[in-house]
Amino acid sequence: MNRILKKTAVMIMAAAIGVSMNYQGAAVFAGTNNNITKQARYVEPEEWNRTEIKAYQFDSTDKFENYLLTGGAHLYNKNFKQSDRMVKITVEDPGYFVISADTDGDGSQKVKLYDSTKKEVLAQTTSDGDLEYGRLAKTGETFYIQLPAKIDKIIITSGVIKDEFGSMKASDTYYESGTGAATYHPFSISKRSAVEFNISAINRKGGETYAYIEKKEKGVWKRLDNTVKIEPASYDDDFIHGLQKGEYRLLIKAPKTQLNAVSFTKSSKSKNVAYKKSKAKSISLNKEISNIYTTGEKAERWYKVKVTSSKKKRRLEFGEDTVSGGYKFTIYKAGSKKVFKTIKVTQEASGKMVTLPKKKGTYYFKISKLTKKTNGVYEIGYY
Structure with missing residues (x-):
């Protein structure tokens, strides 16, 4: 299942909470205002139990999310009276069409998706009956969702994400x-x-x-x-x-x-790193530190760990996440100029482990870039 459908599922939950809170809030207000009739308290919003839904285009998922949280989520309950239990969805603009149905149940509320000819469409359906589907669609295409005979609460959302973009912003x-x-x-x-x-x-x-x-x-x-x-x-x-x-x-x-x-x-990421062995940053037991190199940064960096017990083995794990090059980790034992271990971690490697001797002492290690192009994250863990 691709990223947009996963994100849509999260947005549905937020929208569902918003719908529920708005409905409950209206009921509380009605109960404290004697000028509002009993009948008015329970008038359903027009977005509920619709027999037809239109899927509009949005530039990105962020704008689609805003739509869902401000009236774009359609709730269905026991008052849905359509004889064939079908909800028609019309694509109003071209792009990546997405549709989701959250059954909010235990699997008893099964939903099905059909195309314009009412031929069933294979969509991602969870064991709880939730449905998620997405593909490129043209203006005017129609789909149908068939709801179960007995409905507790189902929320349907649909929209179209524009099939092109220019500038980007984070988390969209x-x-x-x-x-x-x-x-x-x-x-x-x-x-x-x-x-x-x-x-x-x-x-x-x-x-x-x-x-x-x-x-x-x-x-x-x-x-x-x-x-x-x-x-x-x-x-x-x-x-x-x-x-x-x-x-x-x-x-x-x-x-x-x-x-x-x-x-x-x-x-x-803070640039609070040590460039000299005498000022090496300490790494605590069972904690991981991470930082980055950018293409313009070249200086070597220093860290240290202390082994305080001779009864248990301690390990260092070195990892990276880069597109180019990688990192070299050179390890020294305090009081010795001799290299204890040299580790090279490249973009093809997932990480490497080093086991320290079961002796009390302090170990220093310096980090350097393997290539001029190296940029990205490095990680160090002490276990």
């Missing part, structure tokens, strides 16, 4: 069909950060997608590192960069047969 998801040529998507970083991109190539037979990052320096776009390849039907394919403050753009190249969902998140 966009959609783009391949053009066969490069497309460019600007974004900005205000603080030194770890920036994680997610590109999901949705179409199983759509071909590979390629992407990389460029930075604007003195009015010229300069490429930062290696190209990332995203395989077809690859969901949640992530890659991480260490970026300084500045203007950037994501370049994507995909065949016309491929559709990609694209998003990024960022996490600011």
Whole structure:
């Protein structure tokens, strides 16, 4: 299941809570106001039990979420009286059409999805009867959701995400069909950060997608590192960069047969690191530290750990998340200039472990970049 449908499921829950709270709030207000009749207290909102729903276009999932939380969620209950129990959904604008039905139950409320000919569509359905579906659709296409004979509470949401985008903002998801040529998507970083991109190539037979990052320096776009390849039907394919403050753009190249969902998140990282052995940062037992290198940072960094017991083995784990190059970790025992261990962790490796001797003492290790292009996250854990 791809990223937008997962996010939609979360939005449905938030929308459901909002619908419930608004309904309960109205009932409480009605009970404290003698001027409101009993009949008026229980008038259902017009968005409830609709026989027809229109799916409108939104630029991104963020705008779609705002719509869901401000009236775009349609609730169905025992008062739904349509004889064939069908709800018609009409696509009003072209793009990536998504629809979800949250049954909020124990699996007894089964829902089905049909196309315009009322032929059943294979959609993701959970054991609880929840339904999730998404694909590119054209203006005017119709779908039908068939609800069960007995309804406790079901919430249906639908919308269309625009099939192209320009600039990006963090924590939002966009959609783009391949053009066969490069497309460019600007974004900005205000603080030194770890920036994680997610590109999901949705179409199983759509071909590979390629992407990389460029930075604007003195009015010229300069490429930062290696190209990332995203395989077809690859969901949640992530890659991480260490970026300084500045203007950037994501370049994507995909065949016309491929559709990609694209998003990024960022996490600011302090530059509070030690550049001398005498000022090495301590790592605590059972805790993990992480930081980043950007392309403009070169200096080696120092950390240390203390082994306080000779009865138990302690291990160091070194990890990374980069697109280019990797990191070298050189370990020394206090009082000795001899190298205890050298570890190289590249983008192909998931991490490496080092077991320390069962002797009390302090161990120092320095971190350096393997290549000039190396940028991204490094992690160190002590166990």
